[in-house]
Amino acid sequence: MDISEYDFLAKLAAQICDSKISLITTLDQKEPKAIANYGISPSQLSGLSTFTFQILEHKKDIVVFENYPIEQKSNQNTVIKTEFPITFFAGIPLMCEDGLIFGSVSVIDDKPKTLSPKQKELLKEIAHRTTKIIKEKSNSDVLQTNELILFGHSEDGKPLSIFGTKQAIGEIKKMEKNLRISEDAFRENFDNSAIGMALLDGNGRWLKVNKRVCDIIGYTELELMQLTFQDITHPEDLNVDLTYLEELVTEKRKFYQMEKRYFHKNGNLVYAILAVSMVKNEEGEVLYFISQIIDITEWKLVERELKIALSKNQAILDSSTLVSIISTDTEGIITEFNHGAEWMLGYSSEELIGKHSPKLFHIESEIENKAKLLNEEYNSKIEGFDILIYNAKIGKPNALEWTYKRKDGSTFPVLLSVTPVRQNEKISGYLGVAVDISELKKAEAEIQSLLDITNEQNHRLKNFTNIVSHNLRSHSFGISGMMEILQNSYPSYFQNEMMQLLFGATENLKRTIEDLTAVIKVNLAQENYESIDIGQVVQKNIESLALQILESELKIEVNLPIQFLVRGIPAYLDSIVLNLITNAIKYKTNGRNSFLKISGSYTNQLIKIQFEDNGQGIDLKKHGDKLFGMYKTFHENKEARGVGLFISKNQIETMGGKIEVESTVGVGTKFTVFLPYEQN
Numbered sequence: 001m002d003i004s005e006y007d008f009l010a011k012l013a014a015q016i017c018d019s020k021i022s023l024i025t026t027l028d029q030k031e032p033k034a035i036a037n038y039g040i041s042p043s044q045l046s047g048l049s050t051f052t053f054q055i056l057e058h059k060k061d062i063v064v065f066e067n068y069p070i071e072q073k074s075n076q077n078t079v080i081k082t083e084f085p086i087t088f089f090a091g092i093p094l095m096c097e098d099g100l101i102f103g104s105v106s107v108i109d110d111k112p113k114t115l116s117p118k119q120k121e122l123l124k125e126i127a128h129r130t131t132k133i134i135k136e137k138s139n140s141d142v143l144q145t146n147e148l149i150l151f152g153h154s155e156d157g158k159p160l161s162i163f164g165t166k167q168a169i170g171e172i173k174k175m176e177k178n179l180r181i182s183e184d185a186f187r188e189n190f191d192n193s194a195i196g197m198a199l200l201d202g203n204g205r206w207l208k209v210n211k212r213v214c215d216i217i218g219y220t221e222l223e224l225m226q227l228t229f230q231d232i233t234h235p236e237d238l239n240v241d242l243t244y245l246e247e248l249v250t251e252k253r254k255f256y257q258m259e260k261r262y263f264h265k266n267g268n269l270v271y272a273i274l275a276v277s278m279v280k281n282e283e284g285e286v287l288y289f290i291s292q293i294i295d296i297t298e299w300k301l302v303e304r305e306l307k308i309a310l311s312k313n314q315a316i317l318d319s320s321t322l323v324s325i326i327s328t329d330t331e332g333i334i335t336e337f338n339h340g341a342e343w344m345l346g347y348s349s350e351e352l353i354g355k356h357s358p359k360l361f362h363i364e365s366e367i368e369n370k371a372k373l374l375n376e377e378y379n380s381k382i383e384g385f386d387i388l389i390y391n392a393k394i395g396k397p398n399a400l401e402w403t404y405k406r407k408d409g410s411t412f413p414v415l416l417s418v419t420p421v422r423q424n425e426k427i428s429g430y431l432g433v434a435v436d437i438s439e440l441k442k443a444e445a446e447i448q449s450l451l452d453i454t455n456e457q458n459h460r461l462k463n464f465t466n467i468v469s470h471n472l473r474s475h476s477f478g479i480s481g482m483m484e485i486l487q488n489s490y491p492s493y494f495q496n497e498m499m500q501l502l503f504g505a506t507e508n509l510k511r512t513i514e515d516l517t518a519v520i521k522v523n524l525a526q527e528n529y530e531s532i533d534i535g536q537v538v539q540k541n542i543e544s545l546a547l548q549i550l551e552s553e554l555k556i557e558v559n560l561p562i563q564f565l566v567r568g569i570p571a572y573l574d575s576i577v578l579n580l581i582t583n584a585i586k587y588k589t590n591g592r593n594s595f596l597k598i599s600g601s602y603t604n605q606l607i608k609i610q611f612e613d614n615g616q617g618i619d620l621k622k623h624g625d626k627l628f629g630m631y632k633t634f635h636e637n638k639e640a641r642g643v644g645l646f647i648s649k650n651q652i653e654t655m656g657g658k659i660e661v662e663s664t665v666g667v668g669t670k671f672t673v674f675l676p677y678e679q680n
Helices: 004-016 042-056 068-074 117-140 165-192 211-217 221-225 235-249 297-319 339-345 364-378 386-393 438-489 491-495 497-523 534-544 546-552 570-586 620-626 644-654
Strands: 021-028 031-038 063-065 088-095 101-109 148-153 159-163 196-200 206-209 256-263 269-280 286-295 323-328 334-337 399-405 411-423 426-436 530-533 555-559 565-568 595-603 606-613 658-664 668-676
Touching: 004 021, 004 031, 004 101, 004 117, 004 206, 004 221, 021 042, 031 042, 042 088, 042 101, 063 068, 088 117, 101 117, 196 211, 206 221, 211 221, 211 269, 211 286, 235 256, 235 269, 235 286, 269 297, 323 339, 339 426, 364 386, 364 399, 386 411, 386 426, 411 438, 438 491, 438 497, 491 497, 530 534, 530 570, 534 546, 534 555, 534 570, 546 570, 565 570, 565 668, 570 606, 570 644, 570 668, 620 658, 644 658, 644 668
Parallel strands: 555 595
Antiparallel strands: 021 031, 021 101, 063 088, 088 101, 148 159, 196 206, 196 286, 256 269, 269 286, 323 334, 323 426, 399 411, 411 426, 530 565, 595 606, 606 668, 658 668
């Protein structure tokens, strides 16, 4: 009988009694010697063997301590101390025919237990089976010298027949030693294997498992001993597993390997690669199955995520009918050709994948021109497929306009972006994404046409401005000058009412032409933009208006940030500030202390400049929609012409800003100017 059957019986005893450890011993020169154990560390083995022998030395039947420390103290017996804290103990002595003890079978736990009659009966059967095996082995060691005690083959494969007790015993001991070495090596490899390893009986019950199996499935070794592999196998995989197992038993196959799913103790699925082989005895009966289990759950999850990502990518490729997406290998052979490319170019993916390069649908002259530019830029000869992908290859952004040629020969413009595809930091191919820009080009042409028309109209408007500012102005000034000479020479003529009206009309014409010239110049301004400090512009205008400010007794307060910069046209800003300050002077309220507060702050992408006075105010309900109109006045001031605010608003909007107003009659007015923010 193979020595491993003792291990099997020891483990079976522990399972039957639901105990952590079990022990089978024999007496060697009156000293207990363990021949099999389960759950016992090497340091505990000697002490537990001695303890068992001391308890059972003079017993004839099963001995059970449900709570050993308490029972011994109550009987005033000494409690034997061991490294393992014994609480429960059940042991059966193994007896010779003469009534002497030669060994024992025992189970031990650190928790109190009660054995059922059925458990005690099964434990006795294990002891009986152990006794029988030991006696059979003992009888085989004392055969007669003239009896054939070994027949088989030597290590070199030659037939071997040995007679004679001395020689036979020597050969048997040698074989037993080799077998023990082999078993120890197997046990070491089994227990410490990086993969899960298990022994199962013919019914699928777990006989022995290593730690890795417990880690994979989540059950302890003791918990697994109460289950079969069928209990924790996914139902969809069970039939395949059982079919392979049946073929193994009937020797239709020597082993099998499959991917299967187990249920983890926590309910999760565990994916594994299972490899199973079988061991039979000499009679052809199954002793046990050897299972090797590799956990591939993480691989499966990664595989699933990869499949999802690939599916999404494929969905994007398939759904992108308005964008051509073409991938190639490093040699330029097309590897992917999406529906958008098929729709744009008129080729099917089957026609091109693995057979052609994107050069097929490029215009040869464009490729030649591009090659010349690249050769000049990099002082190197670039040719073939590299012309299309060279910038992408060297890591330079690469989005260029090309002309694609369809299968039917027609052409259309595209904007093509080429990106390298990397694998392990090495370029494995290229991805070209192209968009049909035919409509864009058409719109671009229309815009250019509109720009040309606008430029022509601006040119004509400039000519008109020149006529207004030069010719009409010259004529109006000439008429005005002649009227002044006539008035000085013949003052009596101007006593006539008609002559007075004519003189007034001449002055009005001159002013109108001056105002019209100023407005047109604002709209056609092409002056350069500069970074301007608003504080300096305000200070300059306060100084230039010092006399008027003094005469009007207007108090001006300035509260502007240091380096309050805008991006604008200097002449416009000067005009705007001048106009808003002079308005505060013109429309101040007599009889009270007049003031003008000039302040500024930052807001979003604009700066805010406020001019707040306590002057006459404006009725915005009545005049708000006409406030910035030309020739619109709202007070009886003789100097008011209704041009200043109109021009200021045009100048502000020309520089990308806006102006707002808040006003109450008799309280005052606040103008707020917003202009583009210039960072310091």
